[in-house]
Amino acid sequence: MAERRPYIHPYIPNSVPTVRKSMLDAIGAADVEDFYADIPDAIRLKRPLDLPVPLHSEAELTRHVEGLLSRNTSTRQLLSFLGAGCYQHHVPAVVDEVVNRSEFLTAYAGEPYEDHGRFQALWEYQSLMAELLETDVVNVPVYDGFQATATALRMAARATGLTRLVVATAIDPDKLSKVADYVRPGHELVVVPVDPATGRADLAAVREGLDGGDVAALYAESPSYTGLIDPALAQLGEIAHAADALYVVGCNPLSLGVLAPPSAYGADITCGDIQPLGIHMSFGGGNAGFIATRDDEDLVAEYPSRLFGLVPTAVEGEFGFGDVAYGRTSFAIREEGKEWVGTAAALHGIAAGVYLSLMGPQGMREIGETILANTAYARGRLADVPGIEVPDPDAVHFADFPIRLTGSLTAERVSEELLRRGILGGTPLADSRALLFCVTEVHTRTDIDRLADTLKEIAQ
Structure with missing residues (x-):
């Protein structure tokens, strides 16, 4: 039999x-296996990986x-009412034109x-x-809103000792899992x-x-995971400060054209995800997390991410733009950093930034008003469907809102039946009879009426 040639x-x-x-000779290794010699034999995989044919x-x-x-x-093919942290919004063409320029798109690092x-x-x-x-x-964005929340809470813990x-408010179970994992070493999450x-x-x-x-921070969201604008947000800030804790608030930045920003009702640290601001949905992304504070030296010192000034x-x-207090970042002090941010x-x-420039204050107000109006209309239409209760x-509510099925149908069955009819929605909640729906500025009243009529047909 002829000798099998190595695959190149x-x-x-x-x-x-x-x-x-030549690479092995240059570093004095006999085989690639030499690099893995320190890995215990008991935890090594002793079979080939199940990879497809080259x-x-x-x-x-x-x-x-x-x-x-x-x-x-994609959501371009079906009518989608999914939200829960990743939202379908209109992205102006100029946003894509700017971010796809080579000086931005390919600039990984540099000075x-x-x-x-x-x-x-x-x-x-x-x-x-x-x-x-x-x-x-405000920081240069971290990976996503989940990390921004966890980092904001760790910042509060470091600042207070x-x-x-x-x-205090409803939170996405996936976000809670990420936060719990991120703050677990040395922190108690209640x-x-x-x-x-x-x-x-x-x-x-x-x-x-x-x-x-002994409380470092009280955390609340506006809107909450279920889209609720809790009227007690200001009181929560007062409760936090009365206990000498910092008040950390997560928010949807797109709502701030019509809602007061968290800083207006006592937030010491504001955090969230900028996905609604001109970033396309992409296989569950794209996401990027923001953290914001007042110009307080104790808080600024706790940012692990880059800040540009x-x-x-x-x-x-003429002016230049560069890192503020670069020495506090993990980029500068590597393993001695308070947190590792990386890419x-x-x-x-x-x-x-392009999206906010295009929208301006008036545009942000208009889109916020549209989403509030669409959400209220959708809640009203679905409340009229037999077998559906809107709590x-x-x-x-802003964008997201829950419904509860009062008949014999389960949330899973309703989602399956909606999909059969070309509609995505909603997101299952912990209650097997509850679903979370979402509307934004891209939904028309005709879209919402179609959802309500379809749900009525399914419930019959």
């Missing part, structure tokens, strides 16, 4: 035997990938002299967000159940949760 990958140069040998040509690879992509169904305006673009983003949030300091963290009938914060239970002191140069009238979602920050009908 067309895209991986070091798969060529002579190249591999594709030998670019044409084959293209056909394979296109076949995989064709199996996806001001080589970044072709990237630092300035991110400074502009921070400035626009600070105006929207009515804060002084305390370790207890209390959650989740106060909300009123099951309304989804509102239980103020008495929150006060009880803060008894005994404006400084005068030797040339009168940020800075490109999404530039997209959000707390007088409450104000």
Whole structure:
């Protein structure tokens, strides 16, 4: 039998035997296995990975990938009422035009002299967000809103020297899982159940949760996971400060054209996800997290992420844009950093900056009013469907809102039947008879009427 020739990958140069040998010789290793010698034998996989057969040509690879992509169904193909943290919004064409420019799209890292305006673009983003949030300091985006929330709570713990963290409003179970994992070393996370009938914060239970002191932060969301604008948000801030805790509030930044920013009702740290600000839905993304505070030295020192500032140069009238207090970041002090940020979602920050520039105060107000109106209309239409109950009908919701099935149907069955009819929605909640729906500015009244009529047909 002829000797089997080693497979040489067309895209991986070091798969060529002579190249591999020269690399091993250069570092004095006999085999790639030498690199893994320290890994205990008991935890090593002793069989080949279950990988597909290698594709030998670019044409084959293209056909394979296109076949995989064709199996996806996007919100452009179906009518979607999914939300719960990743939202379908209109993205103006100019946003894509700007972020797809090579000086932004391919600029992974670098310094001001080589970044072709990237630092300035991110400074502009921070400035626009600070105006929207009515804060002084906003970070360069971290991975997503989940990380921003967890990092904001860790910042509060470091700033206060305390370790207890209390959650007061309804929160996405996936976000809670991420936060719990992120703050677990050395912190206690206490989740106060909300009123099951309304989804509102239980103020008495929150006060009880803060008894005994030692609370670094009280966390609330506006809107909450179920889209509720809790009327007790200002009271929660007062309760937090009375217990000498910091008040951390997560918010949807797109709502701030019509709703007061968290800083207006006592938030010390505001956080969230900028996905609604001109960033396309993409397989559950794209996401980027923001953190904002007043210009308080103790709080600014706890930001693990990059901050860009404006400084005068030797040339009168010209300015530069660069890192503020770079020495506090993990980029500068590596393993000694308070947290590791690594690759940020800075490109999404530039997209959000372009979006905010285009919208302006009036545009943000109009889109906020549209979403509030659509949400109220959708809640009213679905409340009229037999077998559906909309909790707390007088409450104000933004984009997301829950329904409860009162008949024999389950949430899973309703979702399946909606999908059969070309509609995505809603997101299952912990209660097997509850679903979370979402409407934004892209939904028309005709879309909402279709959802209500379809649900009525399913319920019959």
